[in-house]
Amino acid sequence: MSNQKEEIRIGYYVCHCGHNIAGVIDVKSVAEYCAKLPNVVVAREYKYMCSDPGQELIQKDIKELNLNRVVVASCSPLLHESTFRGATSKAGLNQFYMQMVNIRENASWVHESKEEATEKAKDLSRAAIHRVAFNKALEKKKVPVNPTALVVGGGIAGIAAAMSLANAGKKVYLVEKDPTIGGYMAKFDKTFPTLDCAACILTPKMSSVLKHPNITLLSYSEVSEVEGYVGNYKIKVTRKPRYVKEELCVGCYDCITACTFKEGKFPDEFNFGLSKRKPVYIPFPQATPLVAVIDEKTCIHFKTGKCPQTCAKACERNAIDFTQKPEVVELNVGVVILTTGFQPFDAKKASNYGYGKYPNVFTSLEVERLVNASGPTEGHVVLRDGVTHPKSIGIIHCVGSRDEKTNKWCSRVCCMYSLKLAHLLKEHSGAEIYNFYIDMRTPGKGYEEFYDKLLNEGVQFIRGRVAEVNDWATTPEEKGKLLIRAEDTMIGMVRRIPVDMVVLAVGLEPGKDAQEIRKMFNISCSNEGFFLERHPKLAPVDTFTEGVFIAGACQGPKDIPDSVAQAGAAAAQALALIDTGHVELEPNTAFITEERCCGCQVCVAMCPYTAISFDPVKKASSINEALCKGCGTCVAACGSNAITQNLFTDVEIMSEIDGILIN
Amino acid sequence: MKYLYFPGCSLKSSGRSYEESLLSVLKKMNVGVEEIDDWNCCGATNYMAMNERNAIGITARNLALAEKQGKEDIMAPCAACYMGLLKTQKYIETEPKVKETVLTNLKKSGLEFENTSKVRHPLDIFINDISLDTIKDNVYAPLKGVKVACYYGCQLTRPYATFDDQRDPQSMENIVKALGGTPVEWPIKTRCCSGSMTSTVSEIGLRMSYLILKEAKDRGADVMITACPLCQFNLECFQGKMSGKYGENVKMPVMYFTQLMGMAFGLDKKELGLHRMLSPELSLS
Amino acid sequence: MTMKSTQNNLPLQEISHESDLDKNFGKHIAKMAHGEKLFGCIQCGNCSASCPMSVYMDHTPRKIIAMIRAGFRDEVLSSKTIWLCASCYNCTVECPKGIKITEIMYALKRDAILTKNYPKGFPIPILSRTFYNEVKRSGRINETSLLMKYYFSYNIFKSLGYAALAIKLFFTGRLILFEKGIKNKAGLKQMLSSSKN
The missing domain is CATH 3.40.50 (Rossmann fold)
Known part of the structure; x- marks a missing residue:
């Protein structure tokens, strides 16, 4: 043998x-x-x-x-x-x-x-x-590492990671799918537990990103293709058309003022639909880059072709360009940090809480905008009618979280942000506030102290999961109110609490494009769909793909301090790789014995990493060792038995099987 | 179209008008119905509380009898029977020990059982087999301006049924719309009526049914429809008692959804068992 | 067990000793209810809040689960809560941990009957027993016979309140006095005799 x-x-x-x-x-x-x-x-x-x-x-x-x-x-x-x-x-x-x-x-x-x-x-x-x-x-092969980094996602984690790398003198591409960076943090009012204003601490960071000589910001763009391997990734990024030339626009708002729509008409994404915007808009005054964007789904020019184009005429710098097309940019980078974030749980799925059915049921994110001085109501807490001030408000924790029917996990940040909202709502409206929680989770520096503060502020806490919110009034006082039904488990009695406003503390779940990103970068997800770290304790920002790191809520629910800390860790890991200068590749690649190859090219089509090419002169295929990931697909597919894979040769596998069978 | 019919005990006595109206409406729509021969009690709530294995056993007997009789789906109009049959199927499917006992016991009385029949509620059949369009086609006197509170109760949509949303079912509302009526939006249509508690702990049972009637009235309903003989009985037969006890008149027509369908189809009152009703009559002007 | 009264009706013993508890009770009930999930209860009270009967119960459903786990066997089995469960399944479909609470209540009812721990004189177990015997006798439920027997066992005077209704039902043809039952009573009996709970 x-x-x-x-x-x-x-x-x-x-x-x-x-x-x-x-x-x-x-x-x-x-x-x-x-x-x-x-x-x-x-x-x-x-x-x-x-x-x-x-x-x-x-x-x-x-x-x-x-x-x-x-x-x-x-x-x-x-x-x-x-x-x-x-x-x-x-x-x-x-x-x-x-x-x-x-x-x-x-x-x-x-x-x-x-x-x-x-x-x-x-x-x-x-x-x-x-x-x-x-x-x-x-022998393991050594290949050089390209010292450029790609950061995907411009929320607080992405911003922090990009800044660390750029400050260390590395060139960074920051790709953001929305028209502005800032992510969810830009939409928050204050941050727990210190109650410092989110915008005040975030917007300077956002403008530093834009100004940093080592950072190239690609906003309104998405990664569309990933090739290569650690140290040498080839990334294609699709830049979506803004229909406004980024290099010319100065964010003067003239086009927006001149838009043929005199008033905003379409739900404003930045305010979660609590206000209306025009088809041409700037997400918010500190948007970065401060460049207008035209939404082709609502713009009359794109819908009917019959728009007077007043925006274009109003722009003195001729920045508006209706002919823009998606543009693909090719980047060569050595390392990648994914900071693609989360999405909030869709409150409509918890249909027992009546979001979408009863107007005065709000999500916590909507309330972030309501209490924000630069929000749609300038910080006035009002009901959906825009005028009535609520006298009583119920905040329901764990919406969508800790539930087998929706998301099994604890979303980790909701207890604290609910406490924060309770404080802010009380401060802004003077209303009676009830918090309905299952377990109060405040494990963080200064967090328990914040809970103590709320307890002493007279906010009511009821330990019990709310079963239902509805408008079933059984007494005259309950008429016109929303009824919250929960067991006060500390007392052991079921309570019905009438309130004017309900706030749903929605949990965090994997972003809707998490699976696509996972496939593109060839990394794994845990059961719930968050990106999987290489080791839960000892390699929390590494992935099973060398050179690809993760940070922030794309790895699991996380608050701002933890996201920033993780971003720093990911940046450090990326820097370590860049500064080593080279990487060693596993020799588990496949190779083709030319004499045996019949030239059928089945393997070429099968290879998920486009590592195989066909040489028409030799009439045989060959494998690029640097691109081969050692998945074995071609080995199994080859009809002529011409492909061998190191570490998994036929004799190695057969002898292993023999060993199992021969006792 | 043909179904094997499992009436259950109530539809042969206090709930007779459910059977009468259901069969009349199905006949009008040319749907065949064949009663399962020698069916027995479904092993509902009170029975299940005493002996689970026997409850599963006697219900399995019904399923086995149906299998013997034909391959058609089983139609179970009573919510408790419907749930009990579904539960039995589920248990036999997922609990190997339960299955073994049941099969052995059935064999002793000469019955084979494969657990292959599909158990359906008439609402499911009306919406998904017969279709709302066919219902619309049969309407003779549209229920114009009639406000209807659709009351589902508990076991019809929970926990095994899959034909409608468990929290906010819409089957009856859709039928009402097809009949030309207006369903009333109300939040307690799947809240339990208290079941047999109206005759055991009546101070609780009556209050629970009262709350349901009161809410339907407050929401402006002219009539309430149900799809369960026990709900219907509780909500229909104690209206006088409740009105006296709680000092608020909650008298209103409470009928089976099939009776309302029959009325819109222009069927004879007697065919629909309307002469048996104790609650006020719904007048269609 | 936990609350023994003195002559002045003052609690004599407020602390329940571990030796008084039935540590196997949780496992026992989990087995009867076909599932271990009750041990995963997080005591959120969603069951109590979704239960239309909980306001009438002596212990809320959530508390019952806690008591089962801790081994308060006698308190649980003699509680009215388990009999006030109307099997509406709202708790079961709403439980965030997938605990089949309704099945647990059924298991408790059966265990209370088997061990004769149910609250004596409470009407619901009496109705259940009567119902069970009626099915055993004829294979079907005759409402007239069921209710007459139930009131005889419970309190015949309570039936008087329903006399007027009974007369109305009789005249509308909804009160059937005699019901033959199923044909193959022997077959049914044979099935039942061979399966003990």
Whole structure:
């Protein structure tokens, strides 16, 4: 079966992983069993193979017993493959002569029967011992890293990450899908727990981004294609037409004043529809860039072609251009930071709370605008009719969150922002405020103190999840009110509380384009749809794709301080990669044996990374090693058996299967 | 179109007019109905409270009898029967132990059971099989200006039914619109009427039914329609008692939705069991 | 168990001792109700708030779940709450943790009957028992016979309040005095006898 000349000498090591493995698997009997297998020179068990003494054990054996293959049966290769490869190579052996067996996730953690788990550990180990004999010595390739970064998403996380990188002297492209950067934070009134004004602390950052010589801001743009690999990404960004030339517009509002619509007519996105805008608009006075945008869905020119185009005539700088088309920009970057944020839970889905049915049920985001001095009501808290001041307000926590029917997770920020809104609503309206919460979650610096403050301000707190909001009045006092029904679980009685206004503290969920972005950048999502970090504790801003980092609420619900901190961490990780100057690539790529290739080009079409091209002269395909991600698709697809993949050659796989089957 | 009909106990006694009106309306629309032979009690609420395994068992007997009789869908007009049949199917589908016991017991009385029938409520059948257009086509006297409070009660939409929204069902409203009437928007159409509590803890039971009638009246409804014999009985038969007890007149016509359909179709009062009603009569001008 | 009264009706014992609790009660009820989810209850009270009967109950449904988990067996089984559950399933469809609260209430009713812990003299268990026996006897429910037997067991005088209604129902043909029941009573009986709860 093999043509090896050297004598194979295998060292086998089974790890206890404390109680994790040894608590279920009889590691001693596994080691004894493996010691008797062909080619095995030594078989040992040790409490923690990943510890320094554990690694030294391997190194010592390699040197003293002349081992030329190593098998480690422990946890997932994801966790410690690099550890044991490192140990192997330190002892002078090629690191790919080390084969790992996962008997933790694949055996001890998932089986109840100790006997069966032990048998399985033996089977898996035997397979690896069979295979490792055929492992080849391989070398990792070094490629240079392009020192430019791409940051996707211009909310507070993206702004913070871009600024850190730019201040470190790196060139940064910041891509934002909306006409302005600033994200949700730009829409908030005050921030908890300090109650400093969101705009006051954010807008200076926004203008720094615009002015920074190292940052190129691509607003109203979206990433449309991603190619390449760590250190060398080729990104296509589609710039949506604003129909206003960005380089000419100075944000003077003349076009908006001159628009053929005398008044705003369409729901204003920035105010969550609480005010109206014209088809040509600037999202808000501190928009960055301060450039007008024409919305083709509402502009008469685009709908009928029969518009007097008063906006264009009013513009002294001739900035309006109805002929603009989407434009694709190509960027070469070495690292990517995704800060694409979240979307608020759609309150209509919690139909028991009557959002969309009863006008005076508001979402928390709408209320952020209502209490904002520069909002649609200049900070006056009024009902949907625009004039009535509410005398009583109920704030319902956990809307859409902690619920199996909608979002299972705690959205983490709602308790605190509900407390903040309670304070602001009370301050602005003097109304009686009720907070309905399930558990009050205030884990942050100064957060519990903020809760204390609210308790002392006379805001009412009722511990109970609201079952229903409706207009069912059963007494004369309840007429015309919204009725909130909840159990006051501290008292053990059900209460019906009539209020004028209901505020729904909507939770945070993955953005609607999260899946698309995930696919483009080849990263993973956790069950709920947020981007998955490489390790929940030890690599919180890395992803499973090298060179792609995540920060902010795209990774999970997060408040402003945490988003900014994570953005800093992501920027630091990106900088570390850039400043190393090069990356080592896994040698798990595929290659084509030209003589065997029949030129059918099936592989070319199958490759998800466009790494394969066809040479018409040689009449054979070839694989660009730098682009190949080692997914194995072409290997399986090739009818002529012409493609081989390093680390997964036929003989390696077949011998592993043999090892499982031959007992 | 044909259905296997599971009437349930109430439709043969206090809820007779539900059966009469349902069958008349279906006949008018050329829909065939065949009663399941020798059906028994559905094992509703009070039975389930005593013995779950038997409740599932006797309901499965009904399903088995239906299977023996034909492949058509089962039509169960009583909300409690409907829910009980769906629940039994679900349990047999998801609980292997329950399934085993039920099959063994059925075999003892000579019945095979595959759990293949589909259980349907007439509302589901009217909307999804017969269609609102066909209903419209049969209207003889449109319910012009008639304000209708559609009352669903609990077990019709919860927890197993899938033909309508659980919180804000619209089937009856859509039928009312097809009949030319105006449904009333009100927030408690799926709130429980108290079931059999009107005869056990009547001080609670009556109050719950009273609140429902009062709200419908406050919202300006001329008539309330129901799709469950127990809801209908509670809301119809104690109106005098409630009005006296709570000092507010809540007397209003409470009828089965099929009776209202029959009226709009121009069917004879007797065919619709309207002569059996104790609540005020709905006059169509 | 928790509240023993002295002659002055003052609570003698306010603290319930762990040794008084039935620690297996939660598991037992979870098994009867076909699901372990009750252990995932976060005590949010959505069940109580969505329940139309909760205002009449001695303990709210949320509290019942907490008491089951903690092992307050006797208090739970003898409570009126479980009998006041009208099985409207609102709590079940609204529970954010997917707990089938209605099924738990059914399980508690059955356990209370089996262990004879139900509140004595409370009308609802009496109706349930009468209902069960009627089905056993004839396979169907005859409302007249059911209610007559129920009032005999509960309180015959209570039936007088319904006499006028009964007469009206009789004259509109809605009160059926005799009902033959199903044909194959033997088959049904055979089925029932072989399945104990």
